[in-house]
Amino acid sequence: MRFDYDTSYRDGKRLLRYPSQKLAYALLALVLLAAPWLLPKYYVGELSYLFILSIASLGLMVLSGYTGQVSLGHSAFLAVGAYAHAWFLSQGLPFAASILLAMAISALVGLALGLPAIRVSGLYLAMVTLAFAILIEHVLGRWKSVTGGFNGLPVADPVMLGLDLSGLKSFYFLCLACLVIVLVLLVNLMRGKTGRAFVGVRDSEAAAASLGIWVAGHKVLAFVISAAVTGFAGALMAHHVRHLTPEGFNLLLSLELVLMVTIGGLGSLRGAVLGAFLIGMVPALISQIKPLLGERIAKQFGLEIFFFGLILAVFVLYEPKGLNGRWLKIKAFFETFPLYRKDVFRRGKTYMKSERYR
């Protein structure tokens, strides 16, 4: 059994409170740092891609999981970040400056979407973001002078401070470092007053306003932060794919991101990373399974999207709190062992009440 032996108020906010936690994260760090030398080349590249997806997922989690603003069009910010970065590189800007500028531009686009989004909420916001993503995809395809239209835009190699980071191992460490930095910054933000305010805006706007939280301002802030983080992921993704085309940032990618945060568990950063890993690994898993299935099924492309649907359905039905929820339940099991009761997390029966007429 584990008890909280906090001796000061600061202990309550510490990230790593128990020796077992510190050990676990130390081991994880060791494994991740050693991975490029332990794993075959293909998996190192895959892990880099998973890190990039995790950053994008974290961005969406801030907006949807913490502030409760549904976005079905986040691939728009990936696209903006990627194209902006690639373009700045092609204009000769240094790597770091280019990425930061791409983030800024993505943040501006987030602002442009966030301002009108104040008046729109829930389902309607989902539709607005969906339409917005399709619009951006269209604009990218048409703005030939900057984006190269449907022929695409080639991406230069990442070179920072004279070091070529395009190699498999160096790109891996770049992505890992970026993920760790983004994760730490966001964890800090979410445990401070802004993170609390986001949750307040999500759960009850009326109460939040009565406590002095500027609801509209926080909604826009969430959009800006989310867009900046996802744009950052987009810039890294540009280096991963090496040649940008508008189809690479389609609606399906947006929905994959939504799947990641939903399956990961809304409202937790850990969930964003877990969800990204699970969804990001599906294509790789499918290609492993394909040889085992009958030839007719294996030949079609439908298998991947079918699995996405299946995984999402299973989680919505049986584990609505997502992977993070399952993690917390397992943790609770070990923490309260042997006094864990099966029905601790049992959900009561609920009836539908219209959200329109309350």
Place this chain on the structure above:
Amino acid sequence: MTAIPVQSESAGGLQVRDLALRFGGVHAIRDVSFEVRPGEIFAIIGPNGAGKTSVFNVITRVFDPSAGSVMFKGQDITRTPRHQVVSQGIARTFQNIELFEGATVLDNLMLGCHRFAQENFWGQLLWSPAVRNTEAQLRAHVEDVIELLDLAPHRNSLITGLPYGVRKVVELGRALATRPQLLLLDEPASGLNPEETRDLAFWIDDIRSDLGITVLMVEHDMSLVSEVADRVLCMNMGQALSTGTPAQVQSDPRVIAAYLGADEA
């Protein structure tokens, strides 16, 4: 027990003048005027649909009034933006509990301190010592509220698992955490059993005498009102019927007619 420090002067009370609120053809509030003196406990009673919660909603700027004014401490707050009401010193609880369901009791209370939290954005990102200090101070302040309201066993519980009575107390605590000078309680005793209602009566009295907070409440429970309120306003159909001490208002024939119906002559 450390009392939550209160500003030394709560000069000026609440003045509501000729308030009116219309939703299309529906007059939710019609020409209502009353005054809440500093340090008193004032109750608004009336049958359902009388417009009591609407008055609260106008004061806390959920709605814009069609006419009339609201003055607090000599300042006109009829048009202040909604999120600046609390910095004027007014806090409220809600009729249908509006707690933050996805957060713990502690987080809900810490959100009550939002307006005191001076945390620089970049400081938050980097978890600077200044931010750490502020968080610790807020926590200390919130612990005073927890102690006052006996919420210690539920400190780290998520709201979703808590029973109704505890949620009401958490909502009260969250309003107290804002260090208000005027506390608006919307049906604080609804859904509470007699024991909890008695605790509530003691708390309301303590809030007034120990913390110096003026209390304005909407209530249906007459025994609570008689026990705790200094003065009462009875409303019906959006209009003010009668003002006075609880005994005076309860024996006013117009009030009795409003509740029980008038005799057919």
Place this chain on the structure above:
Amino acid sequence: MGPELVANLQLLLNGMATGAIYALVALGLVITYKATEVLNFAHGDVLMASAFVAWALIVELSLPFWLAALLTTAFAAVLAWQIDARVMRRIVGQPQFAGVMLTIAVAFMLRGLVSMFFGPESRSYPTPWTQQQTQIGTLIVSDLSLVILAAALLLTLLIFFFLTRTALGVSIQASSQNQLAAYLSGIRVKRVTSLVWALAGAISGICGLLLAPIALVDISLWIVVLKALAALVLGGFGSIPGAILGGLLLGVIEQFAGVYLPDGSKDVTAYVVLIATLVLWPRGLLGEAHGRRV
């Protein structure tokens, strides 16, 4: 009549023809929304699946068109009923977001299954109205479009009266507003909800049947549901007459945008209309206002 007026009238007519499709798809969407407050993202995929089934019946099995039409509609209704009975019922009472996510999951699964089963090639099949046109004055409209328009209007009227004038229809509205109260009033809520889904399914079956000859039987047929969303928003979310009004209006706007606005605007007109409407006139043309009482 000057040539420009004739050209604009032709555009108007074309617009109403495409708009009728949007209206019909939107109709199916709005009745599920009214009944369950869930926006059914799988609607377009049921439509797509029905189109493939229609193709299989007409081309592979050489059934007569009307028999195939009947079977396709029945298939779609049964498919939708099963989706509700087996899948959607399990998350009753959970917030709206869960329902929407689940319909997205079902949409993905349907898309995957159809893709795996039928393969990626586009196909088509003949209808009694293919290649046939009617002339009104100097204006030309294809017969198939007329049929779609007629179907849209007829179905809208039927459903509107069903929901507002019959006991079953009113019970559908009741169970969407407060399910527990509906149960306590003796309404068989689960059955009623599945009935609505079956109805929406039948509508999307008819849509798929009629749309495929125009747009080809292809996995991408499901995208019409996005345009139907724009139509719903324009007409006013939650309003049945709004669905058809929005659909027709959207079709007309698209046609005119295609001619009078810069090249490529036509593809995104629907989405611009959606965003503009939600931000500027959230209620749409005939929609209902709603807020939250605190």
